[in-house]
Amino acid sequence: MNNKRNLLIYRYWAPLYDVWIPLLSGHARQHAIDMLNPQPGERLLIPGIGTGLDLPHLPHGISITGVDYSPDMLARIQAKNRTANLAQMDAQQLGFPARSFDAVLFNLILSVVPNGTIAFREGWRALRPGGRAVIFDKFLPEHVPLTPVRRLLGHVLTSLGTDPNRRLADIIGNTPGVSVTRDEPSLLRGQYRILLLKKDEAS
DSSP: OOOOHHHHHHHHHHHHHHHHHHHHHHHHHHHHHHHHHHOTTTTEEEHHHHHHHGGGGSTTTOOOEEEESSSSHHHHHHHTOOOOOEOOOTTTSOOOOTTTTTEEEEESSSTTOOOHHHHHHHHHTEEEEEEOOOOOEEOOOOTTTOOOOHHHHHHHHHHOOOOTTOHHHHHHHOOOOOEEEEEOOOOOHHHHEEEEEETTTTO
16 A cells, blocks of 8 residues: 555546445444534544445534645545545644644545554644544454465455455554544445544543
């Protein structure tokens, strides 16, 4: 996975994304947002906002900031006239001060960026103490070994713009101030998970 390749991959994915991905992930996205429970007046960050598939699920009155590395994906949002502050930006290097947001929504981004650990820590840095984040993504279960078949599948899917063999424990790892308050299985018999995390007040 690298940014140069992702730019090319998602240039081709952009016209198709709104056709197929909502059918596969629409219900899970809604559940992730319900779990996050954003409130009017809050500042929400969406790293890897893509074509804006999360936006119709969000309640009114939220200040939404969405970033994506792909200008082709962002152009799809602009064509829909969705209300959000948009910026072309690398989720691994966010241009926001620390503690800028009340909530962060990591929907299907940590398996896409070249380094999911760095992207998570950047989003976490931008989250205020006491804030919360939701992760909805696919992970290699902690107890499942990386078999040759799974490794081969990973190579195939990585060429399509996503890595199914990252482990959640490696991504959130030793990030300070992380409390996982909910962890639920989602799509593909739990290969996808939805987690609610809270940032400690002292962080």
